Amino acid sequence: MMHSLLDMVPSILMMVAPILIAALGGLVSERSGVVNIALEGLMGIGAFSAATVHVLLEKSTDMSVWIALAVAMAAGLVISSIHALASVSLNADQVISGTGINLLATGGTVFLCEIIFHQERTEPFELGMMPGPGGVYPTAYIAIAVLLIVWYLLYRRPWGFRLRACGEHPQAAASAGIDVKRTRWIAVLISGALAGLAGASLVLTETIQYTMYTINGAGFIALAAVSFGRWTPKGVGGASLLFGSAVALAIYMVNITVLRFLPPEFFSILPYVITLVTLVVFSGKDYAPAAAGQPFEKGGS
Amino acid sequence: MSEVSTAKGPRGGKALLDAFIGSNGALSVFVVLLGFACGTLIIMAVGRNPDGMYLALLQTLTGYNATSHVWNSRYVGEWLTASMPLILSGMSMGFAARTGLFNIGAEGQYIVGLTAAQFVALFFPPLVGLHWILAVAAGGLAAAFWGGFVGWLRAKYAVSEVVATIMLNYIAFFLSRYLTRLIPDANTYRTPSFPETALIPRGFLDELTNHSRLSVGIFVVLACVFIYWLVLERTKLGFELRATGLNRNAALYAGISVTRSFTTSMAIAGAFAGIAGAIVALGSFSYGRVLGGYDNYGFNGIAVALVGNSRAGGTLVSGLLFGMLASAQPLMQSRQIPKEITWIISGLVVVFVSLRAGFRLLVEWRAKVAAARGQASTGGDDA
Numbered sequence: 200m201m202h203s204l205l206d207m208v209p210s211i212l213m214m215v216a217p218i219l220i221a222a223l224g225g226l227v228s229e230r231s232g233v234v235n236i237a238l239e240g241l242m243g244i245g246a247f248s249a250a251t252v253h254v255l256l257e258k259s260t261d262m263s264v265w266i267a268l269a270v271a272m273a274a275g276l277v278i279s280s281i282h283a284l285a286s287v288s289l290n291a292d293q294v295i296s297g298t299g300i301n302l303l304a305t306g307g308t309v310f311l312c313e314i315i316f317h318q319e320r321t322e323p324f325e326l327g328m329m330p331g332p333g334g335v336y337p338t339a340y341i342a343i344a345v346l347l348i349v350w351y352l353l354y355r356r357p358w359g360f361r362l363r364a365c366g367e368h369p370q371a372a373a374s375a376g377i378d379v380k381r382t383r384w385i386a387v388l389i390s391g392a393l394a395g396l397a398g399a400s401l402v403l404t405e406t407i408q409y410t411m412y413t414i415n416g417a418g419f420i421a422l423a424a425v426s427f428g429r430w431t432p433k434g435v436g437g438a439s440l441l442f443g444s445a446v447a448l449a450i451y452m453v454n455i456t457v458l459r460f461l462p463p464e465f466f467s468i469l470p471y472v473i474t475l476v477t478l479v480v481f482s483g484k485d486y487a488p489a490a491a492g493q494p495f496e497k498g499g500s
Numbered sequence: 501m502s503e504v505s506t507a508k509g510p511r512g513g514k515a516l517l518d519a520f521i522g523s524n525g526a527l528s529v530f531v532v533l534l535g536f537a538c539g540t541l542i543i544m545a546v547g548r549n550p551d552g553m554y555l556a557l558l559q560t561l562t563g564y565n566a567t568s569h570v571w572n573s574r575y576v577g578e579w580l581t582a583s584m585p586l587i588l589s590g591m592s593m594g595f596a597a598r599t600g601l602f603n604i605g606a607e608g609q610y611i612v613g614l615t616a617a618q619f620v621a622l623f624f625p626p627l628v629g630l631h632w633i634l635a636v637a638a639g640g641l642a643a644a645f646w647g648g649f650v651g652w653l654r655a656k657y658a659v660s661e662v663v664a665t666i667m668l669n670y671i672a673f674f675l676s677r678y679l680t681r682l683i684p685d686a687n688t689y690r691t692p693s694f695p696e697t698a699l700i701p702r703g704f705l706d707e708l709t710n711h712s713r714l715s716v717g718i719f720v721v722l723a724c725v726f727i728y729w730l731v732l733e734r735t736k737l738g739f740e741l742r743a744t745g746l747n748r749n750a751a752l753y754a755g756i757s758v759t760r761s762f763t764t765s766m767a768i769a770g771a772f773a774g775i776a777g778a779i780v781a782l783g784s785f786s787y788g789r790v791l792g793g794y795d796n797y798g799f800n801g802i803a804v805a806l807v808g809n810s811r812a813g814g815t816l817v818s819g820l821l822f823g824m825l826a827s828a829q830p831l832m833q834s835r836q837i838p839k840e841i842t843w844i845i846s847g848l849v850v851v852f853v854s855l856r857a858g859f860r861l862l863v864e865w866r867a868k869v870a871a872a873r874g875q876a877s878t879g880g881d882d883a
Contacts, residue, residue: 234662236604236662236666281851284855285851285854285855285857286854289854289855289857289858289861290857290860290861291854291855291856291857291858292602292854292857294602294604294662295802295806295850295853295854296850296851296854296855298604298799298802298803298850299847299848299849299850299851299852299853299854300847300851301799301847302799302800302803302843302846302847302850303843303844303847303848303850303851304847305840305843305847306840306841306842306843306844306845306846306847307840307843307844307847309838309840309843310542310838310840310841310843310844313838313840314546314838412793415793416670419666419670422663422666423663423666423667426663462678464674464675464677464678467670467674468670468671468674468675471667471668471670471671472667472671474663474667475659475664475667475668475671478653478657478659478660478663478664479653479657479659482657482658482659492660
């Protein structure tokens with residue numbers, strides 16, 4: 200039994216990595232004051248781009264997987280500019296433009312599959328990303344690197360301090376000479392690139408092709424990890440580890456005798472229930488960035 | 501802000517633009533046309549003929565196949581069938597929006613309604629003429645509790661309804677799967693068939709629409725549209741809810757309980773989505789489903805409500821529009837148009853609705869310019 204749990208560590212890390220990367224993107228965006236519920240859709244766009252690039256290139260180059268990751272980041276970044284344009288430049292409701300991107304992502308990716316592959320999914324690739332020593336995929340190290348970089352930028356650089364100020368009190372930040380809209384634009388683009396990278400990490404490790412069910416809520420779990428992690432890199436890291444493990448257990452629990460009495464839905468449902476309960480329990484305390492979700496208008500108070 | 505009115509020039513074009521920006525209905529029409537225009541361009545960009553899309557839409561709307569010159573009213577019936585859950589989930593989103601809440605949870609409420617209706621259909625005594633009505637009512641009631649809970653959490657604990665409903669969507673989905681699989685003789689995707697009495701009858705609609713799946717559920721939908729309008733626009737409760745939506749603090753000072761408003765509003769919103777779930781479960785299927793994924797009616801309801809400006813009539817029309825897109829999918833596919841173009845158009849429409857906020861900035865900018873010009877002409881005195 201211990202044996203099988205230990206065996207699961209690489210699988211757990213495989214499922215944690217995309218959630219953590221996407222959640223860190225959500226963290227950067229929310230700390231600047233922009234809620235990004237489009238994480239799910241942006242992950243889909245990243246996953247689709249990565250799967251397509253990899254299928255088309257895997258025969259001709261060994262670097263295919265890495266090119267796929269880069270293209271996915273670029274695709275996430277480009278599409279997230281819609282969210283930035285609407286919610287930062289035009290002061291639109293952040294939830295509406297996020298929802299639009301989510302709808303667009305499913306339709307757009309499957310549409311492109313029909314055009315490129317003449318079916319509702321990409322062609323399956325022969326080999327995905329190769330696991331390293333111990334069966335651990337490189338995406339796990341990428342996720343840890345992103346975590347450290349985000350922490351360093353947000354808490355050890357003046358840029359991060361300014362970004363957080365935009366999420367707490369944009370008017371004060373503006374009067375201190377910070378360009379709030381510019382900062383928020385950059386934050387949204389970072390979250391888009393990270394969500395794209397997350398989608399690519401997911402599709403290249405967990406499956407062999409992109410379908411409209413590939414992401415299946417991972418982006419919303421990442422969004423939950425941001426809240427449950429109380430908007431700090433450390434918290435988001437812990438939350439992603441917990442939620443990723445729950446997702447992995449939901450899939451692999453059939454192999455674990457002690458857990459077999461539980462329905463598989465138990466672990467699937469866990470991240471959502473935990474997040475909801477924590478939101479209620481910690482409701483009195485203000486962990487969330489004060490201005491998250493509000494457009495910034497100059498001259499307001 | 502008063503400059504806006506004085507700045508209106510004698511030129512007709514400008515007045516027309518003002519009227520256009522000021523009218524939500526006109527903006528909605530514009531946004532939808534823009535979505536279709538982009539969809540058409542996308543189809544052309546990938547080398548397909550956009551005529552196929554419009555012929556499919558024509559066939560959905562009128563039942564007339566312009567290629568084979570055959571008329572079949574079944575397509576009209578299928579269009580209305582697809583529109584029913586979209587109108588209802590649009591009202592779910594819209595009702596909450598009028599109270600200032602963003603109900604992204606119609607999908608979960610829809611699932612709760614669907615699941616409750618399936619249970620009543622399978623386990624209640626098969627009373628002729630009453631069984632399906634009970635099942636639909638149970639669906640609405642269960643979803644009302646599911647939605648009302650979110651409103652209560654929001655009012656009592658200041659939990660963001662956006663995050664809470666996203667979580668509850670997935671909770672509803674997995675709970676529904678779990679509970680439905682507990683039903684005796686259920687396998688991984690379906691339960692035993694419903695008794696005849698649980699199915700929503702088709703009556704004269706069956707003959708009229710050439711055996712489409714259209715059921716008398718359409719009258720339930722129309723009744724719901726009327727109730728939506730009646731409650732929001734003509735009752736004290738609706739006034740209180742709208743007041744809460746317009747200005748929470750003002751409503752509070754006027755003695756309106758925000759806790760009650762939020763809970764009631766989300767409960768009514770949930771009921772609409774729940775009825776949608778029940779109508780799909782008992783109108784379009786003859787057995788209970790173990791859901792394999794979201795049906796997505798709830799998420800598309802967001803687009804419906806945004807285009808319909810959360811008004812009763814607007815949501816009805818916009819639900820019919822999105823129903824047309826959904827129902828035309830197989831017809832498009834048979835004309836070599838990838839059916840996902842309809843999702844792209846829905847997504848684009850929502851994105852354009854969010855960009856609509858830009859029009860307001862335009863109005864403010866013009867007011868500022870006009871004010872500056874006015875000051876310049878009076879010599880810049882302290883006017």
